[in-house]
Amino acid sequence: MSFFRRLPADVRKALRLEPGERVLTFARSDDGHVVATNLALFLSDGTRVPYEEVDKASWDEAGLRVLTMGGGRHLERISEPHMLPETVRERVNSTIVVNKHVNLPGRGGVRLVARRRPGGEVLGWTLVFDEGLDPEDPGLRAQAEQALEGVRRSMGV
Structure with a gap:
């Protein structure tokens, strides 16, 4: 080769x-x-x-x-x-600005992920709930949104 x-x-x-x-x-x-x-x-x-x-x-x-x-x-x-797998891994990882798991009161947790286009601004946040949690539960979503605001303030993103 x-x-x-x-x-x-x-x-x-x-x-x-x-x-x-x-x-x-x-x-x-x-x-x-x-x-x-x-x-x-x-x-x-x-x-x-x-x-x-x-x-x-x-x-x-x-x-x-x-x-x-x-x-x-x-x-x-x-x-x-x-080198395709290594290159894809490196490029995908380079788009992640924040990847933080936050425990929610008595319910498990949520992973908060901020992504950006290579060299660009933050596009938005994704909330990834732990296995077994219902992302449609309004109370759970409210807790996750509150956790997200705390992370955004502390990290300036």
Whole structure:
């Protein structure tokens, strides 16, 4: 395997890159190419997934699994990942400004996560309740919102 690999010209041309966006690494999948840029992950079907919209990305023997904030699920079957898993992990982690778990009175807790676009402003907060807690419970949501305000004040975000 050559250390210097080039993304095929037709694949590069098909990417809808934003100004200043550059390819970091790529891997061949069963259906084409998966490309990691400095701003987003391009799936083999051409779907562009900005890193701040990735809820979870994992790698196993089946390939790269990506779950988006909107609930989209993607599996890319990749036999030779090269640096793709490490690059995706690093880029997704770079969008996390705050990731803090807060205990709620007598009820478990909530993870408060603030994300930002690479190099951009904070986009918003996500509340991830512990297993078994109902995120629709108004009392629970009020406690979580109160905890969020405390975290925002203390961290200046």
